[in-house]
Amino acid sequence: MGRQPCCDKVGLKRGPWTIEEDHKLMNFILNNGIHCWRMVPKLAGLLRCGKSCRLRWINYLRPDLKRGGFTEVEENQIIQLHSRLGNRWSKIAAHFPGRTDNEIKNHWNTRIKKRLKLLGLDPVTHQPMNDQHKENDTKVVEDQDDQQKTLETTTSAESSVDDHRPKVEENSLEKAAKPADDDDQLRELVPETKEERWNINGVEQVSTEMNYNDVLNINYETVCQKLDFSTWMEQEMNNNNNNSNNIAYSYSSSLSLEESNNLSSPSLLADTYVDDSIFSWEGFNYHHHLEQDLFFFQNTQR
């Protein structure tokens, strides 16, 4: 009964990924797609568990990842979504193409939480804290950092103590504790408008909702800016006995041999890569060798 046993973890590598491992995983996924994470490490020749590979791909190697810090608009949007969804990071991340749940979660815990506290807002309920509760809630959050416990503290205090805190609307607490069940419900809450306005602590907040194409266009710019082809090519030339033709061909099987022979200099190659006809998000294809090389380069830049 049941299925085949899961992979045992004996002899599997852990810890930070090497560039070689990244390249192996990326090459495998871009060429074969993902059918079963459990099989990926075996087929890709990696001494990792499938879970680790999945995480690495989703949080780091995925080609459509948006790099860089969060903008204020994004932060405000995260706050807004968190007030409605709670700590459902994957649901929140779904509204930010190119951002991962891990990234958003980290950003929330390290920055936004503090920002809200500075504004006198409870990061859990998103409601203003008076002095007494600011002290209590902060202590609970700092000591336990546990949303459920904080919620219990807050609600029990509310029922047992006649505090001076502004009365919290039943719905908002309920929303924090029991977020919307699915995206459909959320869509009802978040209008499909380009610009959205809401209110935090009496201050109007404005968020501009980007569509997926906008994000891809930004990614295009970012990738172009990040890719320092000349530097990379110089390094590669040193590593490969100064044979640029071989490099151009080996790292871009999507270019014909004739094309790569015409790329006489690193800068010319860079220009050719960035040219719309070759490097375009519109034509992005997981099985396209050029992109897999580009994104490998991109990630090795960090």
Place this chain on the structure above:
DNA sequence: AACCGGATCAACCGCGGGATT
């Protein structure tokens, strides 16, 4: 220069839910 503490973030862990046998 060395040390320290806080901030950041990649990676891991454990769990729950749905799928599979």
Place this chain on the structure above:
DNA sequence: GAATCCCGCGGTTGATCCGGT
């Protein structure tokens, strides 16, 4: 229906970075 697996999620950890002393 039970047992087991796989995947995805959220919480947590630990390595690294960085600024202050």
